[in-house]
Amino acid sequence: MSGRKPRSVANPLESAITTPSERILKECHSLYVDTENGLVKIASSLGVRLLPPRKKIIVMIMGNHSAGKSSFINWYAEEHIQKTGVAIETQGFTFITSGRKRESLTVRSSLKEAPAHTRCLCLPGVTDYLSAEISTSKQKKFSLVTFVDTPGLVDGDMVYPFNVNSAITWLGEQADLVFVFFDPMGQALCKRTLNIVEQLSEKCGDKLLFYLSKADEAGSETDRQRVMMQIVQELCRRPGLNKCGFEMPTIYIPNPSKPSRCVNQIDGVCQTIEKTINQAVQKTLDQLEKDSDLICSTISSRLEKDREDASYNKSVRLHSFLCGALGIVLPALFILSFIVHTLSKEQLDELLGEGTARTVSICTGIVMHIWDWIPEDGQVVFVIFFGAFCYLLLFLAKYFAGRGNKTLTKKEKRAMAEYSNYIQDIVKTKKLMEES
Ligand SMILES: Nc1nc2c(ncn2[C@@H]2O[C@H](COP(=O)(O)OP(=O)(O)OP(=O)(O)O)[C@@H](O)[C@H]2O)c(=O)[nH]1
Ligand SMILES: [Mg+2]
Known part of the structure; x- marks a missing residue:
């Protein structure tokens, strides 16, 4: 477009981008949010509302208290980010994501770090229990994931300062993946966890995945099988869940000083995350094409209407x-x-x-x-x-x-034609991205 400044590098981090997926997601994101010629801005000038794509996928981990949720996140990032222990450690929601420097943000500032789509988190009382941990880790696919660590769930007298069931359900709906961790200890059959799982399964069953965590603590192979059977039976007893064919991989954090003979399917979790990232890249590229088409067709119908008006x-x-x-x-x-x-x-x-x-x-x-x-x-x-x-x-x-009727000024018509050409360029960029 004439008079357009050369596109600046959206983020100095870009130099540190390691994978094509990361580059595509970042570039697509900046195509939308560019303050000068972003698709969101162009679309809004035409009265069309577009949402920028996410730069990362969201993986929410939920489960009983002490199921190993925070430990899994630490293991994935290969950094001790979240506090872990036998006490009830995680009481609110924490967004764990990568950034330029190690930072712990609380309450309102964490809302900025929270993925754009979850920013409208308006459930009463929840905002005071939000925090974000920014880590510089580049391990596995951490730079493309935002983990949501959720409060450990328990039954009985435990009083949560907000409606924990609806908060987890709501966040789960925004996530790309929801991991439910069941540990082999006595807590495995927590009713609250089952209630939330049932609610989530109704709304977004396809992204719900169950894991038997801390499987190394399950004892012998027979004990482990018994625990699994118990959990699956309990899940199937729920009317909303009994139609699912349950798959429950066994996972545990590898501990070199305490080797276990139990099968560890934790690498499968990483593969699931990677697969979801690849799907997100494809979805983002498809959305970019759809949004570009939408803008172009809006422009051409606007110009056609203008000719009729004239x-x-x-x-x-x-x-x-x-x-x-x-x-x-x-x-x-x-x-x-x-x-x-x-x-x-x-x-x-x-x-x-x-x-x-x-x-x-x-x-x-x-x-x-x-x-x-x-x-x-x-x-x-x-x-x-x-x-x-x-x-x-x-x-x-x-x-x-x-x-x-009011018609477009010459300047407006020229701007629209330029937008249209620019969008065609974006579609070409998309094709290049797909080929890379
Ligand atoms: N043996 C074994 N212990 C684990 C494993 N994962 C976590 N733990 C231990 O289990 C305890 C609880 O782990 P956390 O990661 O804090 O569990 P959590 O689900 O985040 O707990 P809350 O935040 O309280 O809900 C800690 O003492 C961990 O060291 C595992 O895979 N194997
Ligand atoms: Mg925790």
Whole structure:
């Protein structure tokens, strides 16, 4: 686009981008949010609302108290970010994500770090229990994931300062993946966890994945099988869940000083995350194409409407002009005829010249002939009707003049054409991204 500044690098971090997925997601995001020519801005100028795509996927981890949720996040990032322990450690929601420097943010500032789509978190009381941990870790796919660590769930007397069930359900709906951790200890059958799982399964069952965490603590293989059976039975007892075929991989945090013979499917969790990232990249590229098409079609229909408006305005203007001209010319001719009629032929010739005088006297002659033709007692009525008719013509002229539609200015039309060209460029960029 003319006069457009060269696109600046959206984020100095870009130099540190390691994977194509990360680059594509970042580039797509900046195509939307660019303050000068972002798709969101272009679309909003056309009255279309677009949401920028996410730069990262959201993985929410929920489960009973002490199920190993925070430990899993620490293991994934390979950094001790979240506090872990046997006590109830995580009491609110924590967004754990990568950034330029290690930071712990609380309450309102964490809302900025929370992914844009979860920013409207307006559940009463929850905002005071939000925090964010920013880590510089680049391990596994951490730079493309925002983990949501949730409060450990327990039954009974535990009082949560907010409606924990609806908060987890709401956040789960925003997430791309929801991991439910069941540990082999006594807490495995926590009713609250099952209630939330049931609610989530109704709304977004496809992103719900169950894991038997801390599987190394389950004892012998037979004990582990028994625990699994118990959990699955309990899940199936719920009407909203009994139709799912449960898969429950066993996972635990590898501990070199305490090797276990239990099968560890924790790498499968990483693969699931990676698969979801790849799907997110594809979804983002598809969305970019759809949004570009939407903007282009909005522009072309706007330009088409503008052409129709312009031709409508032309015909309306013609109507207005004709009515206005008749409304002025007819009474003027009428009055002029009477004036001319009082003058003699010689006076007229002298005043207008012979040729013009003849034309004028023919015209006035016609008017005077019509006037004479009207019976004398009808002449007053005629003048009233004639006046009203002329007034109507002038009224119609004004009415038509006000009927025109607002059309685009030349500048606006040029801007739209430029936007359209720019969007075509974006589609080309998208194709290049897909090929890379
Ligand atoms: N053996 C074993 N212990 C684990 C594993 N994961 C976590 N733990 C331990 O279990 C305890 C609880 O772990 P956390 O990660 O704090 O559990 P949490 O689910 O975050 O707990 P809350 O935040 O209180 O809900 C800690 O003492 C961990 O060291 C595991 O895979 N194997
Ligand atoms: Mg925790």
